[in-house]
Amino acid sequence: MLLEELQRLILKGESERLEFKRSTGQRTEAAKTLCALLNGLGGFVVFGVTDTGELVGQTITSKTLEDIALELKRIDPPVFPEIKTISINDDKGIIIIRVHGEQGIYTFDHRPYLRHGPTTQIMPKNEYMQRLFAYLHATRRWENEPCPDSVKISDLDDEEIHATLQMAIDAGRIDKPQHTDTKSILTGFNLIHENKLLNAAVVLYGKAQKLQSLYPQLSIRLARFKGEDRLGDFLDNRQYWGNAFLLLKRAESFLYDHMPIAGRVLSGKMRREDYPMYPPRAIREAVANSICHRDYANPGDAVTIAMYTSHLEIANPGSFHFGISPEKLTKPHPSRPWNPLIAEVFYRTGIIEKWGTGTLNIINWCKGNGNPPPKWEEQSGYVVNTFLSQQTIVEEQSRLESRLESGLESGLESNRASLKTSIFGILKDRDLSRAEIAARLGHKGISGGLNKALKEMLEEGSITYTRPEKPGSRMQTYKLQDNTDQYSKD
Numbered sequence: 380m381l382l383e384e385l386q387r388l389i390l391k392g393e394s395e396r397l398e399f400k401r402s403t404g405q406r407t408e409a410a411k412t413l414c415a416l417l418n419g420l421g422g423f424v425v426f427g428v429t430d431t432g433e434l435v436g437q438t439i440t441s442k443t444l445e446d447i448a449l450e451l452k453r454i455d456p457p458v459f460p461e462i463k464t465i466s467i468n469d470d471k472g473i474i475i476i477r478v479h480g481e482q483g484i485y486t487f488d489h490r491p492y493l494r495h496g497p498t499t500q501i502m503p504k505n506e507y508m509q510r511l512f513a514y515l516h517a518t519r520r521w522e523n524e525p526c527p528d529s530v531k532i533s534d535l536d537d538e539e540i541h542a543t544l545q546m547a548i549d550a551g552r553i554d555k556p557q558h559t560d561t562k563s564i565l566t567g568f569n570l571i572h573e574n575k576l577l578n579a580a581v582v583l584y585g586k587a588q589k590l591q592s593l594y595p596q597l598s599i600r601l602a603r604f605k606g607e608d609r610l611g612d613f614l615d616n617r618q619y620w621g622n623a624f625l626l627l628k629r630a631e632s633f634l635y636d637h638m639p640i641a642g643r644v645l646s647g648k649m650r651r652e653d654y655p656m657y658p659p660r661a662i663r664e665a666v667a668n669s670i671c672h673r674d675y676a677n678p679g680d681a682v683t684i685a686m687y688t689s690h691l692e693i694a695n696p697g698s699f700h701f702g703i704s705p706e707k708l709t710k711p712h713p714s715r716p717w718n719p720l721i722a723e724v725f726y727r728t729g730i731i732e733k734w735g736t737g738t739l740n741i742i743n744w745c746k747g748n749g750n751p752p753p754k755w756e757e758q759s760g761y762v763v764n765t766f767l768s769q770q771t772i773v774e775e776q777s778r779l780e781s782r783l784e785s786g787l788e789s790g791l792e793s794n795r796a797s798l799k800t801s802i803f804g805i806l807k808d809r810d811l812s813r814a815e816i817a818a819r820l821g822h823k824g825i826s827g828g829l830n831k832a833l834k835e836m837l838e839e840g841s842i843t844y845t846r847p848e849k850p851g852s853r854m855q856t857y858k859l860q861d862n863t864d865q866y867s868k869d
Contacts, residue, residue: 382465385473388423389432393497396422401429402437403446403474408499410450413478414485415492415499417458418510421480422494427473436471439464447474455486482702484510513700521676522582522718525575527593534587535580537561539624543568543583543728550729568724579720582675585622596696598681599626601633607687618681623670623721627730630666630684635659637686656768657691658748661741665753665764667731668738669695671722672762683761689768694761705755708738798832803841803859810845810858833857 393399396419398412409424416422427436437443444462451458461477484491484507491502544564547553556567565571570580581594590597598620605611615637619629638656669682674697685692699705701715714737716722725731732740741764742752751767798820805811805819813833817825836842845856 382467385425385465385475386434389425389428389434392432393430394422395494395496396420398422398424398497398499399428399430399432400424400426401435402426403443406447406450409476410453411487411492412494412499413451413458413460413476414454414487415494415502416478417454417481417485418483418491418502419480419494421478424476425473426476427467427471434467434473436467436473438470439472439474443474447476453488455489458485482510484514509698509700520718521674522577522579522720523572524578525572526578526581530576530581530590530593532561532565532576534590535561535565535576535584536586536622536624539584539586539622540564543624543724546729547727550727552727552729568727569720570724577720578675579718579724581622582718582721583623583724591620595620595678596675596680597621597623597626599630600681600683601630602684603633603637603686605688607689609685611687623725626670626682627663627666630682631659631663633684634662634686634691655748657750657766658744661744661748661753662691662693662766664731664737664741664744665693665766667725669693669762669764671725671731672717673697674717691766691768692763693766694758694763696760697762698757698760699762708755709742709752711736711739795828795832795835798828799836799841802832802836806842806857806859810856812854812856816857 388397389399391397396416398409400406400409403409403426406426409426412424416424428434447462451460458478461475463475463477464472465475466472486492491507492499493502493506494500540561541559541564544553544556544559548555553567556563562571565576565580570577570583578594581590582597585594585597598618601615601617601619602609602613603615605614615633617629617633619626621629634657666682666684673682673695674680677696680696682696683692683694685694697717700717703712703715722731731737738755745751745753745766749769753764753766755762755764757763801820802816805816811819813825813829816833817829820829822829833842837844840860842857843860844850845858846852846854849855
């Protein structure tokens with residue numbers, strides 16, 4: 380670095396990536412800052428510059444550099460930064476130390492540090508533990524732990540395993556192997572290690588009923604709400620257990636069942652184009668990502684999909700890792716899945732994309748379908764991917780729901796009127812209990828609709844109890860009220 384370059388650097392002032400020290404007498408604090416820079420974005424520590432950016436320099440000897448080197452040995456893991464000196468006059472110079480940020484877990488005297496703007500602080504314990512866990516994750520994680528000894532290859536979906544191999548071959552993402560028996564396929568996908576099945580194999584192919592008690596987290600919760608939040612009534616609510624491929628199919632089927640489609644007639648053409656509320660390819664990619672990236676360690680967790688009137692939420696247990704943030708997901712970024720074995724199989728079969736392009740594709744597919752950009756965020760231990768619907772479809776959906784509710788209520792009233800007429804007719808012969816009335820009507824049991832019809836007829840006075848003093852008696856029967864012809868067809 381030349382003196383002119385140094386002066387331009389100093390003009391920027393202290394920041395998250397730049398710290399000034401007047402002399403190496405402050406080398407302990409400087410080493411803490413270097414530790415923080417290693418745990419962050421990297422940067423420079425410059426000796427011989429005041430806090431205000433005045434270039435004062437200091438005397439530099441071999442002992443000066445030795446003292447700095449000794450101080451840096453207190454950083455763990457060992458670090459070997461770039462150290463340069465620049466003379467500013469005959470007897471003084473500047474020392475520049477540069478490190479590259481690694482979002483690491485470096486400590487100085489067993490304490491981790493972080494930069495917050497131009498200041499150095501001790502890293503919070505929770506963040507350090509999260510980083511440590513991510514660091515260890517490369518070699519030891521839930522998905523590559525061996526299954527319990529009771530889990531056998533026969534507990535997996537053999538048909539799905541062979542279908543996966545064929546999909547991977549058809550997608551051109553794997554060459555046809557020499558051996559295609561089930562065990563060889565699983566070994567080729569790195570789902571068997573030292574002759575033991577891994578948890579990832581159960582996630583991808585688990586089928587046997589006994590696995591549900593061992594792996595309750597292999598589930599998905601699906602809900603369609605009436606309004607804009609979870610305070611509204613359910614229009615549909617389901618939960619499924621199964622392997623990753625089955626859950627993906629269940630999710631797609633549920634979403635297609637509930638996803639309105641708007642039709643538009645193109646100007647100047649006698650042709651209609653349909654636009655679903657959400658782009659199917661984007662939703663499929665998002666659901667697959669949730670299955671791949673979720674945290675499987677907690678048996679009580681599940682992927683959840685909640686559809687509301689104007690938006691859709693796809694959430695998976697876990698948090699952002701490896702320095703990924705919601706902002707980075709909207710730009711080109713490296714792909715570091717939390718469950719690389721599971722993600723690799725999904726990639727081979729063509730279900731998801733690789734190299735960090737999945738979220739960018741989701742954004743583009745939403746744009747092409749006329750949807751606003753989706754967003755990602757952390758909420759109470761979940762990563763939530765939110766899709767906003769097309770406004771025109773929201774308006775059509777609201778009108779449709781209104782018509783459905785109105786038609787449903789009208790239909791129920793019409794059905795009850797018909798039911799009451801039938802009840803009136805069969806009571807002309809003799810007095811009957813509720814069970815007998817249901818049987819005469821051809822019903823399999825006493826329905827809520829029958830109970831409501833009987834209640835209304837009692838209130839209207841068209842029928843009465845034969846034991847009015849004991850309305851709840853198990854021997855109770857119903858009879859026609861004298862001189863009533865309200866439901867007579869004559």
